[in-house]
Structure formats: C-alpha cells, structure tokens
Amino acid sequence: MDEILKIEQLKKSFDDLSVLDGIDLSVKKGEVVVIVGPSGCGKSTFLRCLNGLEDIQEGRVSLESEVINPVSKSTVNARKKIGMVFQSYDLFPHKTILQNITLAPMKVHKRKKAEAEGEALQLLERVGLVSKKDNYPRQLSGGQKQRVAIVRALMMHPEVLLFDEVTAALDPEMVREVLEVILSLAKEGRTMLIVTHEMAFAKAVADRIIFMDGGKIIEQGTPDDIFEHPKTERLQSFLKTFTYDR
C-alpha cells in the first residue's frame, strides 16, 4: 500500500508549554489509525495540526506531495482533501440538515445544487437520516447530529478523515449508532485517523493503534499488540484505568 499522509518531527508548543514533542508517523492509503492516551497527552492537538487548524513550530505534515503544515498557500488546497469531524458536531444552526451538507460542496467545489443534493440524500439514506433532511440541527439528537457531521465531511470526498473524540459528548446509547457508521467507512477502505476513549471500538476498527503520552508516541502496534501485550509501563498503567478491581 502507498503512503498517503506523512508527519515528520512535528513539534508544537503553546507559549512555553510543549504539547507535541517530535512526532513521526506515516499513514498508508486505506489504513485506520486509532490514537489513544490520557487526557492532555496532546492527541487532539496532534489531529488539529494535521489539517492546519493549529500552526506548528517545527517539522512537517504532508498529504501525498503537498505540504499542509507549516501553513502556506497550498494548505487551503490540501485541506480540502482532509475531512474532520469534531466532538461538538458544529453543524451550522441557521441551516437545515440538507443545507448543512451541501453548503461546502456548492461553495468550495462549485458543484450544482441538484447534483450535490442527490449525493447528500444518498449519504443521508445510508446513515438512516434521510427523513430529517429539512429539519434544523436543534431538532436532532446528539447522535443524529454527529452522523450528519460525518456526512458533511464525506461530501467533500476527502482522501483522509480525522475524527476527534466524536462520541465524547454523546449519551451512552447514542455512541453505538455513530461508531457503526465509522466502522462501515473503515470496511470501505477509507483512510482514517481516530482519537477516541472507546477502547472496545478502537480494538474493532483499528489497523494500528498509537499510544501517546506527554506529547510523544510511546508505543504503537496492532490492537493485539497494544491491548494484550503492552510493552511499556506507561501503556500498562493507562490500560489499567479502564478496569476495576474490588
């Protein structure tokens, strides 16, 4: 498989506080990479650096041959090939579901309305929300909003999808409906980077799991490597926080 996303010696700090401390990572086409780690380990910031939402101090992020970060003129272009879904959905409250989904394709890709709506309806059908197309975001549950946000990102035909703790703000019973959509995208062979706290989901969806702590990649490997045979002490103690002893 070909390498699509390449991160070299990425360093990022807020003022004096170092958040990402020299990260190297290369993602192959069709690979699903899940990033786990304790709160504040820098995993969300890392994801935001990948499409240029955060500027970086050192290193480089490139998609195929285009440099995304450090941010330059080519970033805007390369960014269109990277979709991102956020924890807080961030649908546009003043637009209906269908308008939310078709706004960017029509404005950014200059696609015809009818054609964009056609694809939008197909995708809505797939996530089971076609009946909500004329509703406003406020009329939807959190899980429904998040599925719409995923469709909105898919409409831009991204080559890479980033998911930033997309289930963290959801009620437990809604987590599954969102994760199943992501699982089905994985089965299609999409390239994805996922930050999550759902360990069972990580195990099921990931080709490779990255464990981050203190702004560094501490350990990486297959789900089996990470969950069954953790090598470092930090990963072992991190995994312990998910089990309870009496």
Added chain:
Amino acid sequence: MMDFEIINSYIPRFLEAFRLTITIGWLGIALAFVVGIVVAFVQHFHVPVLTAIAKVYIELFRNTPLLVQLFFIYFGLPKIGFQISAEVCGVVGLGLLGGSYMAESIRSGLEAIPPSQTESAVSLGMTKPQLFWNVILPQAFTISLPAIMANVIFLLKETSVFSAISLMDLMFTAKDLIGLYYNTTECLFMLVVSYTIMLLPVSLVGRLAEKKVRYRMFGD
C-alpha cells in the same frame, strides 16, 4: 374634557409633522444601520488605523446626548464652514448617534459566534469570505436582532428632540399650538396618539420577528 372638533381641525398640521418626523427618523435609522455595519466590520477585521478611529467615534457618540450632538452640528459647525439644513442635520445626527449603537450591537453578535463554527467551516475547505458570508454573518445577525430592534425603537423616540433645531416635527407642532390657542389637552392627546401610531407597531412587529428568527435558529 376633550373637544373633538378642535382635534379634527388639528389633524392636518399633525399629519404634516408626523410625515416629517417619520421621514427624518427612518432616513436616520437607515444611515445608522449603514454606519453601524461599516464600523462593526472595521472592528471585526481589525482594519489598521480605522479600528482606533471607530473606537473613539463609538465612545464619543454613545456618551453624549443627541440634543448636544445636534446643537454642535447645527449651530456649532457652520462657524467653521460646515453649513447644512435642519433636515439633513436631523438625519446625520440620528445616523451618527444610531451608528455608534448599531456598531456595538452588530459587533457583539459577530463576537458571539463560537470559534468552533469557524474551525468546522475551515476544515470543510471554505475560504475566509465564504466562511464570513455563509456561516458567521447570518448567525451574528440573528443574535444581534433584539439589540438592533431596541436601537430602532430608541432612535425613533429620539426624534422627539428635533424641534430644538427648529424642525417642525410633532413636538414643535404641539408646543406651537399650545402656545397659540391654549388647547393643551387636545394637543397632548394628539401627541400621544401620534407617537403611539409611530412606535407601537414597530415594537410589536419587532418582538414577533425576534421570536420567529430566534426559534428558527435556536429552537427556543
């Protein structure tokens, strides 16, 4: 008690005054809106130099009464060579006063949009202008609408000082007629009726529009 024959005979004069007041009032409000948008955009985009001027302008006009502003424009400025008619002075005065209020209302609407909205639009590949016109501005307008409506009502009420620069508005007419014929009750009645006709519909429609737009966007 009130004499309705007298009231009847006063109607033409009050109608004329009403027309003048409302024309200057709405022209002033239109000017205020334009000034407010320009000033708010200047501040929002941090246009160099102009931002500082905008700040001084807003502070000056929000912290002085319209009456004083009108006296300065109408009686003061001609002494250094700026002569304008009373009508234009009324429009400009109301426009400058209102502009400072509108600017603040629009700016705070723009500031109220959470940064995550910008981020999600940017990550969809939108350019800055696309983001501003399609995502930020429509939401900001909804948030600002109650304040903008309050400003409109406030500015319509402020028209009541125009008589000070010898515009023959409603107050001028009432005072004039009281002085001439001493029919105080009838004149005051006409005054109250005129301002009720001018403002009550705006107040009611404004409240309705607020509710409707708010419901559409935020569902409460």
Added chain:
Amino acid sequence: MGFEVLLKGQNMARLIEGLGVALRISAISVSVSIFLGIVLGVVMTSKNPVVRFVSAVYLEIVRIMPQMVLLFLVFFGATKALGLRIEAEFASILVFSFWGTAEMADLVRGAVKSIPVIQYESSEALGLSRLQTYVYVILPQVVRRLIPLSINLITRMIKTTSLVMMIGIVEVLKVGQQIIEANRKSSPNAAFAVFATIFVLYFFACWPFSCLSKYLEKKWEN
C-alpha cells in the same frame, strides 16, 4: 473659533454649574429609579395575572413613549388638568423616575429570571430554607448581574436630562445659548466653541460610568 469666550468672566464656571443642574436631576432620578425599580422588579416576577398585565402595560408605555412626550404631558398637562403649577425641575424628576423605574424593574426581572432553576433546586436539596436560598444563593448572583446594568442606567439618565432645557430649565445647554447670545458681537463664532465644550463636558460626565460598567461586566462574567 470662539474659544476666547470661555475664558471671559465666569463663563466656563457657569457652564459647569449648568451641567451641575443636569447632574443633580439625574442623581435624584436615578436614586429613586433604582430603589423603586428593585421593589417593582421583584413584584413583577409574580405569576399573578393582574400584576403581570399592569406591569406589561407600564413597561410598554415607557418602551414606546419618548421621554420628551412624557415631560410635556406632566409639565403642561398636569398644570391644565389639575390646575396646579408644577415646578419644571420637579416635573422632570417625576418623569425621569417614571421612566427609570420601568427600566430598572425590567433589568431586575431579567436578572432574577436569568438564574437557572437548578440553582434553586440544588439549594433546596442541600436543605436551605427559601429565605436562605434567596439570601445566600440567588441575591448575590442577581446583584452581580445588576450592578453593571444599573451603572449603565446612570449614563443614560445623564444623557436624558439634557431634555430639561426644552421645558425651560436653565442647564448647561441653556447657559451655553445665553453665553453665545451675550457675546454675539465680540465673538460671532462662539457657538462652535461653546457647543464643542458642552459636548466634551457631557462626554466626561458619562464616559467614566460607561467604563466602570464595562469593566465590572467583564470582571464578573463567568
């Protein structure tokens, strides 16, 4: 530009004295408004339909009727209807208090209503009595919201009192006109200097309050 007029005799002092008249009227009216407004605002949170209707009508009158019209109603109307001669200054205090009380009451009502129900419920769940809930939980939050808004009301009151010249009270604008009139020959351009000065005087009367209000609002926003 006529600024020499201000240095002549007591002219500058007279202007400031004129502003003092306006400020005195504001101070009295704002004190009355804040006091009555708090009482009325609390009353207005009641669910009684009569109270709600009467207060809605009162607020709407103040919302749509220019203070200038109210001033005319009291100053000219009361004389005619009741046959009593009301002092212009008393009339203006009456009108501005009528206006300010409504504004203040609306602010108080808004502040009380803005406290989320969960605050009452969690206080109750902790075993606080109704009175304790108000004294220790609700009031401190309401007051924090109200203080910046009340200070803002002061600046609006000061600006509003400029209207009193229209019913013949000799305040700063009137004094200004007198000075311009008296020096018509020697300083034909006095109008520019005098009105510019009054502009600046009003600005410095209001601006500190505006700044204080903004500062407190920022400081106390959660």
